[in-house]
Amino acid sequence: MSDLLRPVSTPDLAASAGRLREALRQSPPLTHCxxxxxxTGFTANVLLALGAAPAMVDIVGEAEMFAGVASGLLINLGTPTPEQRAASVEAVTGAAASGTPWVLDPVAIGVLPVRTTLAHELAARRPTAIRGNASEILALAGHTAGGRGVDATDGTEAAAGAAQELARTTGAVVAVSGPVDLITDGDRVVRIANGHELLTRVTGGGCALGAVMAAFLGTARQTGDDALTAVAAATLVYTVAAEHAAPVAAGPGTFAVALLDALDAVTADDVAAGARVSEETR
Amino acid sequence: MSDLLRPVSTPDLAASAGRLREALRQSPPLTHCxxxxxxTGFTANVLLALGAAPAMVDIVGEAEMFAGVASGLLINLGTPTPEQRAASVEAVTGAAASGTPWVLDPVAIGVLPVRTTLAHELAARRPTAIRGNASEILALAGHTAGGRGVDATDGTEAAAGAAQELARTTGAVVAVSGPVDLITDGDRVVRIANGHELLTRVTGGGCALGAVMAAFLGTARQTGDDALTAVAAATLVYTVAAEHAAPVAAGPGTFAVALLDALDAVTADDVAAGARVSEETR
Amino acid sequence: MSDLLRPVSTPDLAASAGRLREALRQSPPLTHCxxxxxxTGFTANVLLALGAAPAMVDIVGEAEMFAGVASGLLINLGTPTPEQRAASVEAVTGAAASGTPWVLDPVAIGVLPVRTTLAHELAARRPTAIRGNASEILALAGHTAGGRGVDATDGTEAAAGAAQELARTTGAVVAVSGPVDLITDGDRVVRIANGHELLTRVTGGGCALGAVMAAFLGTARQTGDDALTAVAAATLVYTVAAEHAAPVAAGPGTFAVALLDALDAVTADDVAAGARVSEETR
Known part of the structure; x- marks a missing residue:
């Protein structure tokens, strides 16, 4: 951990997360993915379970206008076909014009050239948040050649400096997923120690979190919360739900199913009771 | 409810649904989606669970010939890539040439321009059935700007007149999905009050029903039943299965899994015992 | 069964399968699909449950280089969009250049022209293994018009001769999936009588096995085992897991979930205890 960081008191991030969770349930954010x-199917089910309204609109000629009416937008680069690449650029244009908050998830960049180029272009267009594993964040910040896929090959803390740098360069809140999730706006650094190893044994375990962040950013726009709070809230709600799901699972198959049930059930009180969150400011 | 409608006795729609359900199991209809x-994965699993044979053929150069050999066809416009748009037109051509019954599901039309244009073109090519939520049916009938996605934003009864009008214009049986499903051929109006709210919390809960309709239309072609009976049978079997699934579910995740088990298990007797169906004729 | 075949003693195929299963868990093969x-989602979850590292890279401009760094590669022709067709050719080129073992799964060839042409082209590029149902193997060997989709319409034994012939022509290990799985390198013929009927009621039940073969081929490259052993090991581990899953399933929905749990749990001892395998050599 950088010695530029010092612990500060952050008693209410968990409380804010719980408040946003209930606000989301009351007024489902239209979440454009x-x-x-x-x-894509699992992601839509995660959003529906949580109480959000998913819309997987990745068609050229539709994505720009839809991003303009959506509450939040996710751009995930996991399988960037030519149609999706063009639709991503359209969607970001629509989001920018309307102030729709958006999340960039640069899946597997570094190693894979097509998405790497696109990720750098999109990162320059001021995403509200960027989510990735340590390898992807290091690659997007220009530090390494990146990951070999959606698996992290670097530890979360190894990307702490790169995450802060990337946040300052892009203006985005940057979230590094791993055993401890690290979230920073360049100055504040939040660490969340919730979650469960089984999340890494389900495809989309990380990708769906990016969609949840887009949903919470949509809700935060209504409640007036800042982006760091929204991204931390998404992470807390998702990872606390994962902790509720794990004990009723017999393996990765039942875990994925139980996670959806837990996302539906998880309350503000659950988040407050379960959150393991700390914050430091540079 | 329009005062042009008057209740008539329809004691045997549930019996017909049960009969078709068993006929489907005995001779699995090849269902082209x-x-x-x-x-797409959930839809294929729904068809397999029911006992049908799914084939997700959306490739240009293959869709036309395949629609010609299939028992029934679904065209769902949820993510209409250029390849899928061209394949949809091909498939409808093949279905028309061979008399294959087909279902049009105009997902999220009204708001989204690319699919809206295509939906109107396809609706003019005499689908056997059209399935949508109230917003989508209203949009296809030209009454509103349409939905914001696969969620209904209008009540089912609000689309009753538009559904009858659309049925008369297109020659299709029109099914409006909602808490009460409404199905009409323009004269007869069937209402089905089965189903469960959890169906709206699973992605594909409605889309898969369109595929089930295509499967039942394929079976009805063998048994000599009419399209209204087939579409009502599909809806009854699917929504009665949903009612069987709900009590064993702890949330939307376990519900989706239990629905597949229930579709496999549901019998003619279950349908007869559970059906809540009424009919009126204009 | 051809009278050219005579039974030979093969006491240790099950032991080899168990050994490879544990080796895979110790060192997850990067499995390019x-x-x-x-x-695609179910396949990734099967690989993750087993302990492999899936990467679904089907983008032109990325597939060739990625196949070069992957441990094993699957080319499955179930929905061959133009992008996927070009990416498949790229990936096979990359695999050939780096010696990455690869599996060809010619889904629904024979009936459907686009994929049939591509399957023949790819089969000529020396896949390490070919997996299909009897109809598909017969079609690829040039014996019939092929299947109507992913369902077998011919019995497994009906394709035994075609499988041996195809193995000799292409140099591939050929696996014919069915109630009894038949695997041959042209000389040795292995039959595996494990598995469960519910595998045919889950979409991807067969397709995911092709990915598991690619993963085991990647592991075998490290352990020095031959391709026939790797393909037989993949089949044994997968079908023994299916047998563990079936008793805890209430239908096809719960079976698919339980299969993922069982793939995670299945051990070398389970494979040794459960294997029903025989071998003959021509």
Whole structure:
């Protein structure tokens, strides 16, 4: 951990997360996803379970206008076909014109050239948040050649400096997923120690979190919360739900199913009771 | 409810549904689906669970000939890539040439321009059935700007007149999905009050019903039943299965899994015992 | 069964399968899949449950280089869009250059022209293994017009001769999936009588096995085992897991979930205890 960071008191991030969770349930954010073919069904189910309204609109000629009416937008680069690449650019244009908050998930960049180029272009267009594993964040910040896929090959803390740098360069809140999730706006650094190893054994375990962040950013726009709070809330709600799901699972198959049930059930009180969150400011 | 409608005795729609359900199990209809990327796996699993034979053929150069040999066809416009748009037109051509019954599901039309144009073109090519939520049926009938996605934003009864009008214009049986499903051929109006709210919390809950309709239309072609009976049978079997699934579910995740088990298990007797169906004729 | 075949003692195929299963868990093979849109999520979950590292890279400009770094590659032709067709050719080129073992799964060839042409082209590029149902293997060997989709319409034994012939022509290990799985390198013929009928009621039940073969081929490259052993090991581990899953399933929905749990749990001892395998040599 950088010695530029010092602990500060953050008693109410968990409380804010719980408040946003209930606000989302009361007023489902229309969450526009341009996401990869592997996880699109699971991602929609995660959003529906949580109480959000998913819309997987990745068609050229539709994505721009839809991003303008959506509450939040996810651009996930996991399977970037030519149609999806063009639709992603359209969607970001629509989001920018309307102020729709959006999340960039640069899946497997570094190693794979087509998405790497696109990720750098999109990162320059001021995403509200960027979510990735340590390898992807390091690659997007220009530090390494990146990951070999959606698996992290670098530890979360190894990307802490790169995450802060990337946040300052892009203006985005940057979230590094891993055993401890690290979230930063360049100055504040939040660490969340919730979650469960089984999340890494389900395809879309990370990708769906990007969609949840887009949903919470949509809700935060209504409640007036900032982006760091929204991204931390998404992570807390999702990872606390994962902790509720794990004990009723017999393996990765039942875990994925139980996670959906838990996302439906999880309350503000559950988040407050379960959150393991700390914050430091540089 | 329009005062042009008057109740008539329809004691045997439930019996017909049960009979068709068993006929489907005895002779699995080859069900050709051109459907959206979000729900394609779930849709195939729904068809397999029911006892039908799914084939997700959405490739240009293959869709036309395949629609000609299939028992029934679904065209779902949820993620209409250029390849799928062309394949949809091909498939409808093949279905028309061979008399294959086909279902049009105009997902999220009204708001989204690319699919809206295509939906109107396809609706003019005499689908056997059209399935949508109230917003989508209203949009296809030209009454409103349509829905914001696969969620209904209008009540089912609000689309009753538009559904009858659309049925008369297109020659299709029109099914409006909602808490009460409404099915009409323009004269007869069937209402089915089965189903469960959890169906709206699973992605593909409605889209898969369109595929089930295509399967039942294929079976009805063998048994000599009419399209209204087939579409009502599909709806009854699917929604009665949903009612069987709900009590064993702890949330939307376990519900989706239990629905597949229930579709496999549901019998003619279950349908007869559970059906809540009424009919009126204009 | 051809009278050219005579039984030989093969006491240790099950032991080899168990050994490879544990080796895979110790060192997860990076398994590159170009697979169809219907099963991509389920396939990734099968690989993750087993302990492999899936990467669904089907993008032109990325597939060739990625196949070069992957441990094993699957080319599944279930939904061959133009992008996937070009990416498949790229991936096979990359695999050939780096010696990456690869599996060809010619889904629904024979009936459907686009994929049939491509399957023949790819089969001529020396796949390490070919997996299909009897109809598909017969079609690829030039014996019939092929299947009507992913369902077998011919019995497994009906394809035994065609499988041996195809193995000799292409140099591939050929696996014919069915109630009894038949695997041959042209000389040795292995039959595996494990598995469960519910595998045919889950979409991707067969397609995911092709991905598991690619994963085991990647592991075998490290352990020095031959391709026939790897393909037989994949089949044994997968079908023994299916037998563990079936008793805890209430239908096809719960079976698919239980299969993922069982793939995670299945051990070398389970495989040794459960294997029903025989071998003959021509």
């Amino acid at each position: 341009v996401t990869n073919a592997v996880v | 051109v459907t959206n990327a979000v729900v | 170009v697979t169809n849109a219907v099963v």
